[in-house]
């Protein structure tokens with residue numbers, strides 16, 4: 001009997017994943033994933049699909065995302081569900097709809113149990129998706145307060161572009177950086193900064209070297225070599241977690257800008273961002289290969305963005321043309337603005353045409369209908385008639401009408417349709433590999449995912 005019990009406890013112990021990776025692709029619905037797989041095959045001239053690292057995981061399912069008060073969730077309600085297993089209202093972060101009762105996240109539970117915890121993102125560290133894992137606020141817009149809670153969390157590792165609102169308007173406190181340092185965090189800038197300071201630090205807050213004014217890391221499609229990536233963040237997080245391998249870890253990594261690209265209905269940027277997210281997952285997968293019996297990787301999304309459709313009615317999809325767009329629409333808009341400033345004059349149609357050729361492949365590599373060309377010309381007049389004119393306020397960046405129309409047209413040629421500039425209530429996928437992964441199959445509510453992780457890992 002005793003022997004049997006011993007064997008049973010031993011086998012029960014080996015079943016709990018010691019290392020848990022939780023990847024959240026913000027805005028990554030099933031069609032974002034499918035479009036990316038079709039694209040990879042289409043650019044090779046083959047009708048078919050090419051798997052991503054995570055789509056090859058052995059277990060997958062479909063996730064229902066509605067929030068407590070609407071069928072179409074936002075990131076804070078969806079994040080709260082994914083972090084704590086509780087539905088809340090849109091805009092509420094890590095609290096029940098009463099805006100008072102905090103919802104404990106599995107990251108907090110794991111940390112209490114002695115696991116090391118890492119939270120990383122391509123947006124700001126105090127944004128909704130990372131925030132739900134360590135903060136509890138009646139509104140996701142309380143960036144500064146979320147930043148304060150970051151320091152109080154005691155989690156070993158944070159990474160992202162920067163703080164969104166490090167200081168209050170009236171400077172009523174010393175600011176999020178000093179708060180973090182006082183709480184024992186070493187603030188490092190960029191991956192090099194991490195490498196330099198990791199050994200001598202107990203806790204790390206890894207931020208971008210030269211954070212941009214929008215508080216996000218650059219889109220993969222726009223990124224320079226010296227800019228931080230989610231892959232670097234994942235590499236640093238694993239390295240830092242394994243400073244004390246006996247403890248085990250929980251880490252959440254967010255591909256936060258798939259959502260931003262979809263808000264702008266920018267298909268090429270969406271696909272490149274999804275591929276970049278997959279690159280980070282490959283790093284976790286390599287770790288899994290070395291620790292197969294102790295690792296669980298979950299990949300999912302908080303909601304779908306854009307109501308992205310893989311057709312616009314012609315029984316065709318032509319996503320390969322997206323390879324010729326080499327900038328996000330926001331970057332192209334800024335680029336045109338800069339060009340105009342450089343020459344100190346309003347750009348001519350011929351000059352804009354040349355840029356559209358270079359950065360969208362129009363006319364040169366992509367045939368446009370005369371109607372589409374006319375639309376671009378008309379938009380040129382509307383946009384540049386009096387300088388570059390008013391910029392359209394996209395949810396996460398500004399874009400001029402010209403770049404907006406060019407991006408709409410390349411989606412049309414690719415036969416990708418968009419139903420909205422905000423979120424949709426569609427399914428999101430979940431993929432899993434490793435210890436306990438078989439539990440993540442079939443249809444499930446988003447609240448079930450953290451509950452399953454908690455049970456499996458014993459948090």
Ligand SMILES: [Zn+2]
Nearest residue numbers: 026027075302
């Ligand atoms: Zn989101």
